[in-house]
Amino acid sequence: MGSWRFVGGFVLFMILWAVANSFASGWDPYPFILLNLFLSMLAGLQGAILLISAKRQDAIAAALAQHDFDTNIAAKTDIEALLEINNRQLAMIGDLQAILERLDLPTRSAGPTPATND
Template structure:
């Protein structure tokens, strides 16, 4: 009977946190882009931006109305059709669009790294399972041998 048994619970690979590795590789500009994209993609930003737009339009409409009733009243800085507001929003879109795209590209790269890491983890798990199955087969053979020896000893006693 063989006494050198495989130890399937021992393995020689290190576990790494792909998120931490990826985060450590980001440049300062990439971190800023991700932070900006995170802010732009939030409900807080949507509510604040909507409030600013409503305030801008409301104030200008009010100032146009007040100027019409009193020529000495302060003139609106951006009367309807709000051309300055359109310029500001175009400027914002011109910069936030590429920043969001940079962040999405990095997320796609991170997803690719995660998928690759998952592949290697699954491959290693498959190899470990194969080792465990071989170990179990070996144990089954040993149990059969022991059972046969016990039965043989029992038959000799009778």
Template sequence: MVKESKQRIECFNCKRLFPLETMISGELIRPPVAELILKRLPDWTPGKMLCPDCLHLFRSEYVEDALEDEKGELSRLDREVLQSLKEQETVTENLNLAFEKDLTTGQYIADRVAAFGGSWIFIIFFFVVLVLWMAVNSTFFLASPFDPYPFILLNLVLSCLAALQAPIIMMSQNRLEARDRLRSEHDYQVNLKAELEIRQLHEKLDVLLKHQWHKLLEVQQIQLDLMREIAARS
């Protein structure tokens, strides 16, 4: 048993040596993946062994071909997901940190101004300024007010404020739209990779079940042989 556990088998694809228990027989590989392997390796037969790394590459290539058949030409997001799947990396990330990392000074100011302009603090502050302005410029307090009724200077200030605030808020809204678009692309990548991972998980479960079934058949065959020997002796 010790010698058998230390036995090393050469992978048919990469020609590297691996322990026997880690190798996968071609008989345990799903037929669609086996057909792809035959296209890439014409001399390969189901009785040949493959290492887990090579089998993972062939499975990833099969998934990529399946996506191309279903969707046509792959998009940039699809290729990024397939690349992360091949390298066994995650695609999840903190979008807020990734989006604010490249934030310019103008965009930062636009966000702060838009956040302040849409708050109750701005509304209360603006209302207080209007009341004080009209109160100070009333003839009841000043003999010669600098902006008497109908407060033409105040109207000019409000118009300038609205003219400046509108494009700043639009800049902030454009950034929010870009963030939402980035979030939707990220959600698509996560969902696509989850679907592909589940598909590969099903393939691995099928391989495991076939392997266990093969072992059970071998054990049953050994038991039948033993029963025949016992029956022959008796």
């Protein structure tokens, strides 16, 4: 009911119905009472179909939102783990710098070493 093919076919059907019942001794004279009955039933069905379609779209949107939420939670967990690893690495680097400074201090305090010709 939502395609252009349906709309075109529906308009064509309405025109054929009107032509068939206007020029020939048709089964539905001019006010087209039977056609009005069919159109009223179609309008009632369209309302129900639109509501069903909207409900299905809402369910799809809710599922996509839940998937996005789950993905964000997983990404948050991964980022927190990476930040923890990064903090540990920064602490290790700080420890290594402290060790290097302790090892480097006695060499510098002794003063310059004389150059040797080898």
